[in-house]
Amino acid sequence: AQRVTQPEKLLSVFKGAPVELKCNYSYSGSPELFWYVQYSRQRLQLLLRHISRESIKGFTADLNKGETSFHLKKPFAQEEDSAMYYCAPYASNTGKLIFGQGTTLQVKP
């Protein structure tokens, strides 16, 4: 069965502190992995995708196939990073796109 786990419901840090949002997945084959973000009163939107190896708004995520993890990291959190973050594996062979339980990131001033 395809599963994704985000173990932290809430992550609270002070501005300037490093942030790591954890994501572990269980998938047959090689899924594409994404992080989506939902800011207050806005639609859910793509933050970054593992295949692009990009850094968006200072966030990066490394795919660790051995540990089946795709943790999201940022060295210095900003208040505007406060949002709900979802890890999402996508199976291109089935078209199935699932989401984790989500982690609320709260960045305090």
Added chain:
Amino acid sequence: DGGITQSPKYLFRKEGQNVTLSCEQNLNHDAMYWYRQDPGQGLRLIYYSQIVNDFQKGDIAEGYSVSREKKESFPLTVTSAQKNPTAFYLCASRTERPYTEAFFGQGTRLTVV
């Protein structure tokens, strides 16, 4: 103005009634999805469709039905068989060009009384 539109934003229904949630997109995307969002449970996949006239059950399809007669539209019916229908429902469409990305509607909050 391109995008994905869900209507209505709020919906109230009496217990035992079927209700249909609308989802329309003008992004020319083949794939569309329905999710249910509950506090602490994230987004759970109800149904998805990769092409017109075809759809697959997601992880929590019981009590729901869909149709995909047109590329632009993917309505979701919450039937009376759904035991706990009060929730926030999100629709999405997906593109693969130039990269895979899902685009979401603003959601419909359904309350069954």
